[in-house]
Amino acid sequence: MPIPKLSPAPGESYDASQKPPSFGHPLKQYFALDDDYVNLNHGSYGSLPLPVLYAVNKWNYEIERNPDLFHRLTYRPLLVKAREAVAKLIGANTDEVVLVPNATHALNVVLRNFEWREGDIIIGASTTYGAVANTIRYLADRSEQPRPIMLEVEYNFPLTHAQIIDLFRSKIREAKQQYPNTQFTDVPPLSVGSELNDEQKKNKIVVVIDAITANPGALMPWQEMCKIAREEGVWTVIDAAHSIGQEPNINLDKARPDFWLSNCHKWCYAKRGCAVLYVPKRNQYMIKSSIPTPHAYVSPSSPAFKETGTNFVAQHEWTGTMDQTPFITVPDAIAFREWLGGESAIYDYCHQLALNGGKKLAEVMGTKVLDEDGALTVTMVCPHDSKGPASLSLIVLVTQPNVQLPLPVEKTRGEVYTTQQLNQINEFLRDKLLKDWKTYAAHYWHNGAWWVRCSAQVFNELSDFEYLGKALNAVCKEVEDTILKKNA
Amino acid sequence: MLGWFTRYFTGTDSIAVPPTPSRKRIAPGPGESYDVSRRPPPFGHPLKHYFALDDKYVNLNHGSYGSIPLPVIYAANQLAYEIDANPDVFNRVAYKPRLAKSREAVAKLIGADTGEVVLVPNATHALNTILRNFEWREGDLIIGATTTYGAVSNTIRYLTDRSEQPRPKMLTIVYNFPLTHAEVLELFRAKIREAKQQYADTQFTDVPPLSEGYDRDPAEKKNKIVAVIDSITSNPGVLLPWKDMCSIAREEGVWTVIDAAHSIGQEQHINLSDTKPDFWLSNCHKWLFAKRGCAVLYVPKRNQYIIKSSLPTSHQYVSPNSPKYKELGTNFVMQHEWTGTTDETPYITVPTAIAFREWLGGEQAIYDYCHKLAMDGARRLAEIMGTKLLDESGVLVATMSNVYLPLPVEKAPGEIYSPEVLANISMFMMNKLLFEYNTYAGHFFHNGAWMCRCSAQVFNDMSDFEYVGKVFNTICEEVKDTILSNMHGKQLGHLRPSSPDEEDWVIVTY
Numbered sequence: 002m003p004i005p006k007l008s009p010a011p012g013e014s015y016d017a018s019q020k021p022p023s024f025g026h027p028l029k030q031y032f033a034l035d036d037d038y039v040n041l042n043h044g045s046y047g048s049l050p051l052p053v054l055y056a057v058n059k060w061n062y063e064i065e066r067n068p069d070l071f072h073r074l075t076y077r078p079l080l081v082k083a084r085e086a087v088a089k090l091i092g093a094n095t096d097e098v099v100l101v102p103n104a105t106h107a108l109n110v111v112l113r114n115f116e117w118r119e120g121d122i123i124i125g126a127s128t129t130y131g132a133v134a135n136t137i138r139y140l141a142d143r144s145e146q147p148r149p150i151m152l153e154v155e156y157n158f159p160l161t162h163a164q165i166i167d168l169f170r171s172k173i174r175e176a177k178q179q180y181p182n183t184q185f186t187d188v189p190p191l192s193v194g195s196e197l198n199d200e201q202k203k204n205k206i207v208v209v210i211d212a213i214t215a216n217p218g219a220l221m222p223w224q225e226m227c228k229i230a231r232e233e234g235v236w237t238v239i240d241a242a243h244s245i246g247q248e249p250n251i252n253l254d255k256a257r258p259d260f261w262l263s264n265c266h267k268w269c270y271a272k273r274g275c276a277v278l279y280v281p282k283r284n285q286y287m288i289k290s291s292i293p294t295p296h297a298y299v300s301p302s303s304p305a306f307k308e309t310g311t312n313f314v315a316q317h318e319w320t321g322t323m324d325q326t327p328f329i330t331v332p333d334a335i336a337f338r339e340w341l342g343g344e345s346a347i348y349d350y351c352h353q354l355a356l357n358g359g360k361k362l363a364e365v366m367g368t369k370v371l372d373e374d375g376a377l378t379v380t381m382v383c384p385h386d387s388k389g390p391a392s393l394s395l396i397v398l399v400t401q402p403n404v405q406l407p408l409p410v411e412k413t414r415g416e417v418y419t420t421q422q423l424n425q426i427n428e429f430l431r432d433k434l435l436k437d438w439k440t441y442a443a444h445y446w447h448n449g450a451w452w453v454r455c456s457a458q459v460f461n462e463l464s465d466f467e468y469l470g471k472a473l474n475a476v477c478k479e480v481e482d483t484i485l486k487k488n489a
Numbered sequence: 490m491l492g493w494f495t496r497y498f499t500g501t502d503s504i505a506v507p508p509t510p511s512r513k514r515i516a517p518g519p520g521e522s523y524d525v526s527r528r529p530p531p532f533g534h535p536l537k538h539y540f541a542l543d544d545k546y547v548n549l550n551h552g553s554y555g556s557i558p559l560p561v562i563y564a565a566n567q568l569a570y571e572i573d574a575n576p577d578v579f580n581r582v583a584y585k586p587r588l589a590k591s592r593e594a595v596a597k598l599i600g601a602d603t604g605e606v607v608l609v610p611n612a613t614h615a616l617n618t619i620l621r622n623f624e625w626r627e628g629d630l631i632i633g634a635t636t637t638y639g640a641v642s643n644t645i646r647y648l649t650d651r652s653e654q655p656r657p658k659m660l661t662i663v664y665n666f667p668l669t670h671a672e673v674l675e676l677f678r679a680k681i682r683e684a685k686q687q688y689a690d691t692q693f694t695d696v697p698p699l700s701e702g703y704d705r706d707p708a709e710k711k712n713k714i715v716a717v718i719d720s721i722t723s724n725p726g727v728l729l730p731w732k733d734m735c736s737i738a739r740e741e742g743v744w745t746v747i748d749a750a751h752s753i754g755q756e757q758h759i760n761l762s763d764t765k766p767d768f769w770l771s772n773c774h775k776w777l778f779a780k781r782g783c784a785v786l787y788v789p790k791r792n793q794y795i796i797k798s799s800l801p802t803s804h805q806y807v808s809p810n811s812p813k814y815k816e817l818g819t820n821f822v823m824q825h826e827w828t829g830t831t832d833e834t835p836y837i838t839v840p841t842a843i844a845f846r847e848w849l850g851g852e853q854a855i856y857d858y859c860h861k862l863a864m865d866g867a868r869r870l871a872e873i874m875g876t877k878l879l880d881e882s883g884v885l886v887a888t889m890s891n892v893y894l895p896l897p898v899e900k901a902p903g904e905i906y907s908p909e910v911l912a913n914i915s916m917f918m919m920n921k922l923l924f925e926y927n928t929y930a931g932h933f934f935h936n937g938a939w940m941c942r943c944s945a946q947v948f949n950d951m952s953d954f955e956y957v958g959k960v961f962n963t964i965c966e967e968v969k970d971t972i973l974s975n976m977h978g979k980q981l982g983h984l985r986p987s988s989p990d991e992e993d994w995v996i997v998t999y
Contacts, residue, residue, distance in 0.1 A: 002520035002538045002539065002541065002544075002559060003543075005519075005521070032573075033570055033573035033574055034573065034574060034575065035574045038575050040577075042577055045576070045577065045580070046576035046577065046580050046830055047830075048576065049576075054570065054573060057569065058566040061562050061565065061566060062562060065540070065541035065542065065556065065562060066543045067542065067543055067546050067923070067929075068548075068554035068556060069548075069550055069923065069929040070923050070929075072553070074923070102829065103829035103830045104829065105801045105803070105829035105830075106828075106829055108801065109801035109802060113621070116653065132801065132803050132804050132829065135798075135803065135806035135808075136802040136806075138806065139797065139806055139808075142797070142808050142809055142810065143624060144624060147655075272832065273832045274829065274830055274831035289647065289650070290643075290644075292801070293611075293614045293616065293800070294640055294643045294644035294647045295640050295643065296639040296643065298640075298643035298644075298646065300643075300650050301650055301652070320640075321610065321612065321613035321614055321640065322554055322611050322772065322774065322781055322782055323610050323781055323782035324780065324781045324832060435575075435577060435578050435581075435582070441577045
């Protein structure tokens with residue numbers, strides 16, 4: 002049967018030569034979200050623009066006209082185009098960038114490629130994403146040697162950037178002191194001592210740093226943390242899952258993390274699952290195998306190895322049969338964002354809305370914004386900082402404000418909530434918000450209090466935050482009347 | 490603080506949220522829906538109506554990438570709208586019960602318990618999940634074969650390539666077809682015994698649960714042997730006596746990982762509860778008509794303790810040190826419910842694929858048609874090309890058959906074909922088939938001879954084989970006139986091979 006002649010439905014195409022509608026609700030027409038659904042949680046799963054969804058569906062038919070032709074020949078140049086487009090956005094070389102299904106997958110590729118020795122240390126944080134922390138834990142859980150040790154930096158927000166940096170540096174030093182008999186001489190290429198020959202390289206410390214944490218959604222001073230790690234001879238794996246399309250001015254050539262990864266299907270409007278894994282050329286020798294291992298794997302004992310090395314890019318071209326449409330439609334997502342005004346314009350709108358929306362939400366609920374530090378204003382870490390360039394005073398909100406919920410706060414764990422109640426409240430909030438109020442934002446428990454993390458997207462407006470506030474007020478009251486009433 | 494809590498998904502679906510109708514729904518086009526109460530068209534070209542393949546494209550290579558029926562594409566595309574109408578509702582609530590339905594449907598087809606079956610993106614991924622979960626010790630052995638799929642043997646190689654201890658060793662059984670099942674079994678058993686003799690100082694006491702000696706003290710369990718066994722190899726595409734090989738391995742105390750990538754929807758009478766392999770995996774997006782990428786990983790309950798972590802590790806990972814471990818163990822099924830954000834449409838639409846197959850007549854009817862066509866088609870092909878089948882008996886044939894191509898056969902490696910020439914011929918054939926003749930069948934060099942591998946699918950009929958036969962005749966003549974008459978192996982074609990190692994590329998056509 003000939004494939005259907007698809008023609009774009011409303012919202013599935015746009016005239017690139019015409020100006021787009023203004024930011025806010027007028028843009029809802031280009032997204033697949035239900036009209037009456039107030040989505041303030043773009044950050045969790047992304048929201049797919051209709052033009053990208055349409056492109057994907059078209060490809061789904063196109064590929065089936067001749068699967069051999071597509072997979073053997075057509076696919077590769079399209080993948081290269083996608084990688085090029087992404088590399089440009091993050092200040093990296095195309096050959097340092099590959100696409101994988103999601104950030105957790107990318108993180109696993111990096112951590113599982115290290116050859117762990119007894120005595121190695123992996124440093125995560127209390128705010129590390131669950132699956133990432135579990136990956137570290139899994140590696141440390143090997144039932145016999147060799148296996149690394151897992152350490153965690155404790156971050157209890159609110160914190161300033163200066164405080165975060167302090168905690169970070171202290172943890173590294175504490176680790177080295179805690180294990181004085183271990184020689185951490187296996188340092189990354191840009192650190193002092195990397196020129197030691199292999200026999201002299203004993204153990205290593207690898208740190209997983211969030212660029213933007215999940216709960217709460219906070220931008221971390223990751224470039225500064227990279228620098229500190231480099232000074233301390235520590236490998237840096239930047240979990241930047243939320244960054245591409247949200248964090249402005251990413252320049253990996255400048256920041257020089259050892260590894261960096263981000264989900265294109267979050268803030269960059271790509272179809273799920275598509276993530277970018279960045280490995281600078283100096284570190285590609287470490288990524289011996291993609292996950293899963295592919296046809297293009299090159300054994301170090303093979304003659305080809307001299308020429309190809311670990312074959313990083315080629316390995317990641319094909320890691321088993323899968324649906325490549327999320328990868329090859331990345332340029333469609335980026336083109337749509339260009340039409341909306343480009344990364345800067347999108348950031349400006351969303352960042353401002355995040356600030357205003359956070360304020361508004363706190364107002365409606367009678368609570369506060371997470372990064373309040375006497376003042377609600379947040380500033381970029383840049384020369385315009387009102388407290389002076391050296392102060393690194395406040396967390397940058399980016400586009401996800403975190404606001405406290407009108408529920409009791411506890412000073413010591415267990416004072417107000419049992420573990421069971423915490424679970425119940427989470428489920429209750431989720432169900433009520435989604436079903437009764439047709440809205441959502443990520444709610445979570447942190448440092449003794451309940452918070453909600455909102456995502457400000459191009460289709461959101463201030464009224465969305467107001468609506469969410471109303472909903473949360475009602476639901477939190479129900480929580481107090483039901484789940485927490487049992488405390489009385 | 491309660492950091493763990495903020496990242497713990499509570500996975501119960503306590504609300505039933507009806508899928509909100511998407512305002513973008515499209516009505517199904519021709520071939521995208523069917524009336525279940527009516528009989529389907531007969532097998533053969535009338536069924537092309539339900540596939541998206543170009544009408545004039547003669548697809549005899551379903552086995553590599555699958556051919557997705559239009560009703561499945563349509564279902565997946567509609568589901569995409571539904572998911573993005575409310576990603577939080579879908580991913581947090583609606584998804585899990587639907588995944589369970591898919592797993593149930595697949596488990597039924599393979600005689601397994603739903604609790605032993607999870608879905609992963611593809612067979613290579615499933616294989617990696619298994620092999621990377623074993624804790625390898627110095628002295629362990631992994632046995633593959635020369636016919637093992639490239640990425641699989643590379644996975645084994647990667648594990649043995651660890652630059653320092655501990656790492657397993659890789660052994661390879663050489664299978665040069667044609668072989669009978671009895672010969673395959675002999676070679677298999679001989680390799681295991683040879684391995685044990687070769688490493689007489691190693692105590693292979695870490696045996697699988699159903700083998701003798703399993704109940705010894707863990708401290709006495711030293712090393713293990715793991716065998717990766719194809720149920721149906723790729724090149725050539727032949728059915729191996731894998732069930733008997735499982736029995737032999739069990740007797741020998743060897744762990745069995747069955748790479749059954751081609752099996753579900755092609756191989757008859759799969760009953761894993763009967764056969765009891767240690768691990769088994771298959772691509773639903775090959776012969777089961779599912780959307781790419783969807784594969785099934787089967788791990789019987791007795792072995793789930795070995796699969797400590799999904800790949801990638803998930804929120805549901807349970808550390809052996811955690812108090813939950815007593816109750817949940819390795820949490821095999823839950824770990825695989827969510828291994829990172831991805832597109833779930835391939836998993837969720839598996840029941841759509843199975844329902845379509847039911848409508849066509851069910852697994853047996855499909856098998857009967859395709860098996861007969863594979864055999865009859867191969868005979869016709871051999872007639873047209875003046876060659877012969879790899880397997881006249883049909884014992885090695887499920888629904889893929891292999892026929893020798895009319896090209897010279899060499900008795901010793903390199904006698905006629907250098908690696909470069911082999912690569913050139915392969916590429917030449919690929920380009921000619923796709924661009925000049927609008928057809929495709931697998932083609933590869935094995936044991937000194939060129940063969941083609943044809944997949945017989947419900948939309949194929951005899952005329953397709955006749956066409957491909959004529960096409961191969963022409964192409965092989967050209968090969969003889971050009972590449973083979975110019976033995977310097979001039980580079981032909983303008984497309985590069987998919988891997989830098991040409992030898993691998995030639996041998997591995999998917």
